[in-house]
Amino acid sequence: MPTQTEEFLRSHPRDIAADDVDLLKTAVERLAACAQSCTACADACLGEPDVAELVACVRLNLDCAEVCSAAERVLTRRTEPDAELHRGLLESVVLYTQACARECDRHGEHHEHCRLCADRCRLAEDASRQILLQIQEQQRQ
Amino acid sequence: MPTQTEEFLRSHPRDIAADDVDLLKTAVERLAACAQSCTACADACLGEPDVAELVACVRLNLDCAEVCSAAERVLTRRTEPDAELHRGLLESVVLYTQACARECDRHGEHHEHCRLCADRCRLAEDASRQILLQIQEQQRQ
Amino acid sequence: MPTQTEEFLRSHPRDIAADDVDLLKTAVERLAACAQSCTACADACLGEPDVAELVACVRLNLDCAEVCSAAERVLTRRTEPDAELHRGLLESVVLYTQACARECDRHGEHHEHCRLCADRCRLAEDASRQILLQIQEQQRQ
Amino acid sequence: MPTQTEEFLRSHPRDIAADDVDLLKTAVERLAACAQSCTACADACLGEPDVAELVACVRLNLDCAEVCSAAERVLTRRTEPDAELHRGLLESVVLYTQACARECDRHGEHHEHCRLCADRCRLAEDASRQILLQIQEQQRQ
Numbered sequence: 001m002p003t004q005t006e007e008f009l010r011s012h013p014r015d016i017a018a019d020d021v022d023l024l025k026t027a028v029e030r031l032a033a034c035a036q037s038c039t040a041c042a043d044a045c046l047g048e049p050d051v052a053e054l055v056a057c058v059r060l061n062l063d064c065a066e067v068c069s070a071a072e073r074v075l076t077r078r079t080e081p082d083a084e085l086h087r088g089l090l091e092s093v094v095l096y097t098q099a100c101a102r103e104c105d106r107h108g109e110h111h112e113h114c115r116l117c118a119d120r121c122r123l124a125e126d127a128s129r130q131i132l133l134q135i136q137e138q139q140r141q
Numbered sequence: 142m143p144t145q146t147e148e149f150l151r152s153h154p155r156d157i158a159a160d161d162v163d164l165l166k167t168a169v170e171r172l173a174a175c176a177q178s179c180t181a182c183a184d185a186c187l188g189e190p191d192v193a194e195l196v197a198c199v200r201l202n203l204d205c206a207e208v209c210s211a212a213e214r215v216l217t218r219r220t221e222p223d224a225e226l227h228r229g230l231l232e233s234v235v236l237y238t239q240a241c242a243r244e245c246d247r248h249g250e251h252h253e254h255c256r257l258c259a260d261r262c263r264l265a266e267d268a269s270r271q272i273l274l275q276i277q278e279q280q281r282q
Numbered sequence: 283m284p285t286q287t288e289e290f291l292r293s294h295p296r297d298i299a300a301d302d303v304d305l306l307k308t309a310v311e312r313l314a315a316c317a318q319s320c321t322a323c324a325d326a327c328l329g330e331p332d333v334a335e336l337v338a339c340v341r342l343n344l345d346c347a348e349v350c351s352a353a354e355r356v357l358t359r360r361t362e363p364d365a366e367l368h369r370g371l372l373e374s375v376v377l378y379t380q381a382c383a384r385e386c387d388r389h390g391e392h393h394e395h396c397r398l399c400a401d402r403c404r405l406a407e408d409a410s411r412q413i414l415l416q417i418q419e420q421q422r423q
Numbered sequence: 424m425p426t427q428t429e430e431f432l433r434s435h436p437r438d439i440a441a442d443d444v445d446l447l448k449t450a451v452e453r454l455a456a457c458a459q460s461c462t463a464c465a466d467a468c469l470g471e472p473d474v475a476e477l478v479a480c481v482r483l484n485l486d487c488a489e490v491c492s493a494a495e496r497v498l499t500r501r502t503e504p505d506a507e508l509h510r511g512l513l514e515s516v517v518l519y520t521q522a523c524a525r526e527c528d529r530h531g532e533h534h535e536h537c538r539l540c541a542d543r544c545r546l547a548e549d550a551s552r553q554i555l556l557q558i559q560e561q562q563r564q
Contacts, residue, residue, distance in 0.1 A: 004174055004261070008181040011253040013188040032173060033145055039217050040149040046337050047154040047220040055328050056503040062344075063500065066493040067512065069210075074486045076180050079188040080479040085522060088515040089490065095511045112152040120145070187478050196469050197362040203485075204359065207352040208371065215345045221338040226381055229374040230349065236370045286456055286543070290463040293535040295470040314455060315427055321499050322431040329436040329502040351492075358462050361470040394434040402427070 005029050005076075012078045023134055024075060027127040031072035034097060034124035038065035041104065041117035048111065057103050057114065064100040067093055068124055075131075083135045090128045090135075097125040146170050146217075153219045164275055165216060168268040172213035175238060175265035179206035182245065182258035189252065198244050198255065205241040208234055209265055216272075224276045231269045231276075238266040287311050287358075294360050305416055306357060309409040313354035316379060316406035320347035323386065323399035330393065339385050339396065346382040349375055350406055357413075365417045372410045372417075379407040428452050435501045446557055447498060450550040454495035457520060457547035461488035464527065464540035471534065480526050480537065487523040490516055491547055498554075506558045513551045513558075520548040 002010070005025045009016060016024070042061035045054040071093045074086065101121035108115035143151070146166045150157060157165070183202035186195040212234045215227065242262035249256035284292070287307045291298060298306070324343035327336040353375045356368065383403035390397035425433070428448045432439060439447070465484035468477040494516045497509065524544035531538035 004178065004257075007257055008178065008185070008254060011257060012181070012185045013190075028177075032177060036169075036173060036213075036217060037145065037149065039214050040153070043218040043220050043341070044149070044153045046340055049154075049334075051334055051337060052331075055333060058328055058340075059325070059500055059503050060505075063497045063508070066496055070489040070493040072177075073180050073489055076177060077184040077482055077486065079184050080482050082483075082522060085486065085515075085518055088518045092508075092511040092515045095508055099505065099508055113149060116145075116148055116152060184482070187481055190475075192478060193472075193474055196474060199469055200359055200362050200466070201364075204356045204367065207355055211348040211352040214348055218341055218345065221341050223342075223381060226345070226374075226377055229377045233367075233370040233374045236367055240364065240367055286460065286539075289539055290460065290467070290536060293539060294463070294467045295472075310459075314459060318451075318455060318495075318499060319427065319431065321496050322435070325500040325502050326431070326435045331436075354459075355462050358459060359466040361466050395431060398427075398430055398434060 003029065008076075009078070014078050016078065020134075023127075023130055027124075027131050028072055028075050030120070030124040030127040031068045031075070031093070034120045035065045035068040035072060037117045037120035038062070038068065038100060041113045044111070044113040045107075050110075054107060054111075057107060060096075060100045060103050061117065064096040064121065067096045071128070083138065087132060087135050090132050093128045094125050094132070097121040097128070101125070144170065149217075150219070155219050157219065161275075164268075164271055168265075168272050169213055169216050171261070171265040171268040172209045172216070172234070175261045176206045176209040176213060178258045178261035179203070179209065179241060182254045185252070185254040186248075191251075195248060195252075198248060201237075201241045201244050202258065205237040205262065208237045212269070224279065228273060228276050231273050234269045235266050235273070238262040238269070242266070285311065290358075291360070296360050298360065302416075305409075305412055309406075309413050310354055310357050312402070312406040312409040313350045313357070313375070316402045317347045317350040317354060319399045319402035320344070320350065320382060323395045326393070326395040327389075332392075336389060336393075339389060342378075342382045342385050343399065346378040346403065349378045353410070365420065369414060369417050372414050375410045376407050376414070379403040379410070383407070426452065431499075432501070437501050439501065443557075446550075446553055450547075450554050451495055451498050453543070453547040453550040454491045454498070454516070457543045458488045458491040458495060460540045460543035461485070461491065461523060464536045467534070467536040468530075473533075477530060477534075480530055483519075483523045483526050484540065487519040487544065490519045494551070506561065510555060510558050513555050516551045517548055517555070520544040520551070524548070 005028050038061040042058045045058045101118040104114040104118035146169050179202040183199045186199045242259040245255040245259035287310050320343040324340045327340045383400040386396040386400035428451050461484040465481045468481045524541040527537040527541035
């Protein structure tokens, strides 16, 4: 069954190749999941008794949520896309999700929300790298 | 299998009753889905040849996405929640999702993205009403 | 000299009455200032040694920033506006800015950022009430 | 008189050098102004009779608003900042503001909102480049 993201990609007036739908769908869904995880993890950190140890984690969570949300919306828009702009933004997503996963990993042993969040960050990073590879190949042609 | 939203709700340091997890999870997921649908529908409308007929739809889509995203993040945060603030924001979500569904319905016959978007708006409206009912009951006690 | 917000309101293809420009301009600018203040105050709270005492403040700051940003963008859009939708959203802004100012006031003696943020919240609340009054009057006619 | 942005930068518990306040303040204010301009220009384009010619402009406006808003909030947060992450995000801001200014310039002769928006994009680009230069210098030391 197609996911909601896939249905919308297919209902867009602009044609899209089948391979592109898969990559885009995965990226959009994982960016959304990562933004939600980071928002939830920042708040869960705030509720922990050792919040003072988690300040860097809250900060990175908030920033990473911001950047992933922006990228999710930009990739969702398919009218007049610009590969060069996507490239820059997704490279930024890779940096933020890496940094956030690294920080969350430091607290994963004590806090399940940090462990879950690190996983979502890595999934979003991986999907962003897939799109970056695709853009590179298309620019080489 | 618990969804990501459910896992995060359960990993939060603040305890939450089982019934509340279900309502909250559904609301957060549908608000996120509605925000994404509205972003996608606004962009698909922009790509249509009859974009001039769809101007009100684009505008409402953008506003509805904004309000649903804000509500999604507010509900995701569970540290020190305030039922009275949630009530006001969710009443606003009900108004926006209703208005957006109504406008999308007007174009649903010609544009699948409008039909899909109207459905997501109604699901988000319904989940918001469920939380509003729960808040009312809790305030009555 | 007109502010940027005023220039944009006047450059919009849709005509707008002079009184409305003033009210709208003030509301849009104060909502933007409040969203920025709340973002800055949340982060400054995170950097304080007594962060554990400021958890409710950070949470309210983040929520209030979200709601004010959404309202700022909704009011900025002037194509096909809907007074009824504005009313609901601005009532929510009033609730959030009040609650956030009240919480920031509790810490204002020790933290200048909380004192500054409470002021911006009250200015945004006041401007939102002005628009609400105007909507009420227009609906009475 | 210090602006609001400056007051908040100075009220933050983390010390900040005088030069950095100036650069940061300018960047945060211009990113906020650019995000607002892009939101307003997208909506004004939607209200124009020749909206079909302005579709690429609306799309770029929405994306540029997203990226500038994210960067504004990230730069506003001063607890545990990371120069490397800022660098990536600001390079993305440079690309988006350039592309948006270029597209708005194409319509500037007919639409004042496009002319105004192109100016704000260039101011945000310039301020972002200043911060990028500062990061480069600090990394060289």
